[in-house]
Amino acid sequence: MRVFRQTALATVSVVAIATSATADEALREEALDMFSPVPSTIPAMTDNPITPAKIDLGKALFFDPRMSASGVFSCNSCHNLATGGDDNMPTSIGHGWQKGPRNSPTVLNAVFNEAQFWDGRAEDLKAQAKGPVQAGVEMANTPDNVIATLNSMPQYVDWFKASFPEEADPVTFDNFAKAIEAYEATLTTPAPFDAFLNGDDAALDEAQKEGLAIFLDKGCASCHNGVNLGGNGYFPFGLIEKPGADVLPPDDRGRFQVTETADDSYVFRAAPLRNIALTAPYFHSGKVWDLEVAVAIMGTSQLGTELNEEEIDSIVAFLGALTGEVPEVSYPVLPAETSGTPRPTGEVQ
């Protein structure tokens, strides 16, 4: 009798495990239709072979505040690798204490976005890298001054030579951007969600699995899919119902400013969701500080759905599983200025 009962219990237990494993497998299959895990190797860049020398040069440039006119701002100022790859402000503060027009997006996993900036106006990271350095409200520099600065420091010239060995005059603004792209391509952050996609049932807890199921069922993944759960398509903010002017300021018409077609009014690139728990405040306006509130707004504005508190909590739990491991970064020691280095200026033109 006793032996029988033990056997029966053991059978039940095996069935339970099998059922749970089957459910996980089904969820994984559904997820893999929409998402892909972060790859284990550095993604290849168009027209920009990635080498260790180029990565190191790009890291130096990324952290070098002398790439800005004032000497105050580096790429890392607004895309800070210590704080989720962004700056945790509604919109960034730049040259002359001016405010940028849109929330600074994270550099982490940006390599997986189909295009860069909230309106996708840069086709890749090397095109993006040329923007902020020249923007008057950001780094306020000029390509000529960047190149003069780099050429004034022999160590930088050597690093460019090592990074672009086949070029006679490698210190160019294009190569500056390519080196930064090469470095940024290394900034990928594998997360528990990737472990789940790769086959580890235990990588997500029950709340996170529930959240993933809701994320798929409700249609969030219609826009937020691919490796980055976003970053690869353009959608009107307020597809179903426009959020208030506080969240969607009427004077920023998004992709319309790039394409000048009426259909692109208030169209933005779907935000990539990796590390979203680290990158408040949210949306291009940076007006929403709580992830729960952001999820609720997405429900009403994009899906026409009033998500209940439990659903929001589950989705937020799932989004937490997108917080990944930031690669170890050894802080660079940069070349010293010389007498030929252009002097920093905080003057606002």
Place this chain on the structure above:
Amino acid sequence: MRVFRQTALATVSVVAIATSATADEALREEALDMFSPVPSTIPAMTDNPITPAKIDLGKALFFDPRMSASGVFSCNSCHNLATGGDDNMPTSIGHGWQKGPRNSPTVLNAVFNEAQFWDGRAEDLKAQAKGPVQAGVEMANTPDNVIATLNSMPQYVDWFKASFPEEADPVTFDNFAKAIEAYEATLTTPAPFDAFLNGDDAALDEAQKEGLAIFLDKGCASCHNGVNLGGNGYFPFGLIEKPGADVLPPDDRGRFQVTETADDSYVFRAAPLRNIALTAPYFHSGKVWDLEVAVAIMGTSQLGTELNEEEIDSIVAFLGALTGEVPEVSYPVLPAETSGTPRPTGEVQ
């Protein structure tokens, strides 16, 4: 005959080496009367035992821009470990794009200074650390807001508990400063000059040895001595001859502002010279960009000596031997904000 000549040559050669070694040894002895090498262990701090947990916490705080009201500036902004431990500007740009009154000194080896700031108004690094975070033209924060920010992030609270295990409520502004001091105490940079002081004749080249000899002979070491070749005494800038108002602005009377005694007019702490080749521009006013010019000014203003070009070059060569090895810094991953974290504000009060 042949054998004899060989022996004679060998003797001459040995004598030459012996002479050179004796000269090096004499120079080293003279130098050791004035200077001490960077120690091989972390200096002990008053009332602040240094532990690995405290160093790690201090590093996080040092790099955390959320310690400023705006979220723009961290300690590392003006004391950048990538660029010689300072910001390479005449005077720093801070909150609201305001300019600080004096050149930002390097944090590297600051632990060896007898007191901190150009006027020595902070007796140690923990006293110093409380200054910029509250200065309206720098980080423009308040102790209360710093503590509220830290308490809003559970990871920081845990780190404070680990760093100050015997305190019931360890998240205090005093402990914030102590942790930063502990981290900064690790920022020492052994240089070729230390290797020479420690007995390695080959660590300095001939020009550097010549420069060291001139530095001692001319009397530079009267003010610039000790571990840091400065940072340990107060002297009038313009002891013999006042430099022009461009270099010594008349409205900054230096230590007079601390002691309010007439004798302290235009008195400043002798600048520590380690890594001086990396930290242009020079002097408290930050008005001199070339180290050669700075050395010449020191000659006329402090020693009453017109140093010739050769002497200046030798001294500058010697100063280059003070450029040390910056400790490897793994860039921190900081705790994420929570809904309770005070919001950044760029407003100028």
